[in-house]
Amino acid sequence: MIKSIGIRALIVLVVCLAALFYLTPSLLSDSLPAFWKKNLPADKIHLGLDLQGGMHLVLEVQTDKALEGTIERISNDIKETMMEKKIRFRSIARTHTDAITLEFPDHPAREAFEKILKDNYPDFEATSTTQREGREIVQIKLKVKRAQEIKKLAMEQGLETIRNRVDQFGITEPEIIPQGEDRIIVQLPGIRDPGRAKNLIGKTALLEFKLLDEEHSLEEAMRGNIPEGSVVAYGTRLDPESGRRTQVPYLVKNKALMTGASLETAKVSIGDRFGEPYVSLKFNAQGAQDFDRITGENVKKRLAIVLDGVIHSAPVIQERISGGNAQITGNFTLDEAKDLAIVLRAGALPAPVTILEERTVGPSLGQDSIDKGLWSTIVGGLLVVLFMMVYYKLSGLVANFALLLNIIIIFGALAAFRATLTLPGIAGIVLVIGMAVDANVLIFERIREEMRTGKTPRAAIDAGYGKAFLTILDSNVTTLIAALFLFGFGTGPVKGFAVTLTIGIIASMFTAIFVTRIVFDYFVWNRKIQSISI
């Protein structure tokens, strides 16, 4: 224990000034001159989404789907290679998330295939071979390590894509954090239109150009006789009179001639005639070449523009389109067109995402919560202060002074550590106010006991602080253990509670033991008082 009252008082002063230093931006918002602003910390106390309003999303990237997509592509690739090399096979299809099953009419065909597999697809291994009536069935599986790589890559790309989209949407201080193997936490403070943001983030945005299957009849396909290599997909049509959107079926070919990966950029344009918004696309060099070739080969055919499986339009290709420009029209509102351009620019998600959890708080509710939190802090604080003064008289005043310091230190520490203040966090502060005086109660009760045994004030204070210290330490450490587990397992607002509780308990040990002792020692040593008002 440091003997000198002066040095101890200096320590307290430094701690207080440090706390106030970090608090200045929160207390004096914009009124500071530039010189001050430069030298003071710039961060105000960071408010949680439940206090400032905003949206918290937990997304899951369906990495299995990315894997399935990859396997599907490889399966097609193998099929083409076998056809090229004239290897006879009866069927080939993806039968699991990570496995392909092939059927060969005879043994030589299988052996030819296995050579290709070894040479061209080293990531695969044959897991089972069965023979049935002379035919041979082979199942090949992607190696586990490679499958994990694909999933990891999908997660990384997903994170990057969502980050891009949110950045382009224009939200200040968004937070996009990966969690675990396949989850992404997105926090958007102060968002005005949560529905739109959700749409923008969650859209896969897979843009595909596919030919309509005009050789077969749509009616026949609707009845269930879907021709090989085609599929029925839907688009919407806006009825200009009723304003209703109706679903329109199309028969499209499975094979995508081009995808959004060939885009260089996308932007919103406004049509000349009716002022209707549409999205104009610009392809990159390779994309422009491809588009030129595709349109040249398919003049007079209909090319469907498909976004996430929904057909936006299916115009007839009038002539070869060179120059690498195209457009997506289709009854957009201006916001819809803007968002579509953003997701196309940011690129498609490598796998669909699902929203696992959403918590949105409107800004007005956040302000209400702040008001109520402050109000209950003030009421609770005043009640405790009043009680301590009545019960312990002047000593109670000392404890109250310590309590005030405690609150300043808590807020200062919140600002300094850039911790987030949440509504349960405010509740934590209120609780700490009630618990912080406990240390002083313990000490004061002990001093009273010692004085009853006839000790001098100085001896009673020494004994009181000395004996109470270990008790206070032990009892606070256990509370800290609880707070620690709260922090470790809690999420969002609950974590905020753990933070303020932890800071509060530590600060209260400092103020209730160290700070009050200085005051007592001063009066007992320097003023030589004969009795304690306790």
Place this chain on the structure above:
Amino acid sequence: MEFIKPDINFDFVGKMKVALSISLVMIFISIASIAWHGGLNFGIDFAGGALVQVKFNTPFTIDKIRDSFRPLGIQNSIIQQYGPTEIVVRVAEGAADLKELSGKMEETLKKTFGQDAVEMRRVEMVGPKVGKDLTKKALLAILFSWIGMLIYIAWRFELRYAAGGILALVHDTIITIGAFSLLNKEFDLTIVAALLTIIGYSINDTIVVFDRIRENSRKNIRQPLAEVINNSINQTLSRTILTSFTVFIVLLALFFFGGPVIHDFAFALIVGVVVGTYSSIFIASPIVLIWERWMPDKIRRKP
């Protein structure tokens, strides 16, 4: 000023059997209530589902809102008045596609009550996967906090003290959960936070008594443990009551002024502080005594 006279000498240890019976009855009622209700009334954090809080600027009736929800297929959801101008709608997991529900609800309500009449204040949606995760995390947090304290007390004191302290904590946790079950209050993440706080607070209280027992038993080795415990509880009684009182009054402030979000949280803490204070006095120390009678510590004293 003094609430508790310094020379108080209440026979706490003598009332041990009565206290233990009362506690056993309370624990029994708690468990029976949970069983009777078929489990706890889990909020969406654990059960999954959606919660939407809406503020109205025009007069409204719950029936009219319910009617307007019919096309969405959520007319059977729980719709509660929440303060004078607000409602809370709780939609169970699986009742509708929850991801787009809030947008559709907003659209529907605006159509029914007018564009400016409705303000979406809060939307919470928790999918079943996350609900399971959160449940697991909450259980682990409580369990680990018990174990953490067991280890700390066993290290700082002795194993029998640790046993007494932890049993008192289990007692506090069960009875607080029981109170929520009896009143059929919703059990969500903030309540788990409250439980952990109660655990931290109650053990804090208990340790102060234990600390005094440790001090007194060193002072007078020949005194029977029952007497030491009783004296220690009496000596620390004033502090126990005072601290509980200050915490209690701040909790009252939170309960009445903290707003609806904090309301149940403050309620859980109030129950917990009362039960925790009681258990520190009547449960934790007597268990140390029972342990001693069961497995006497022969070196030091006779029970």
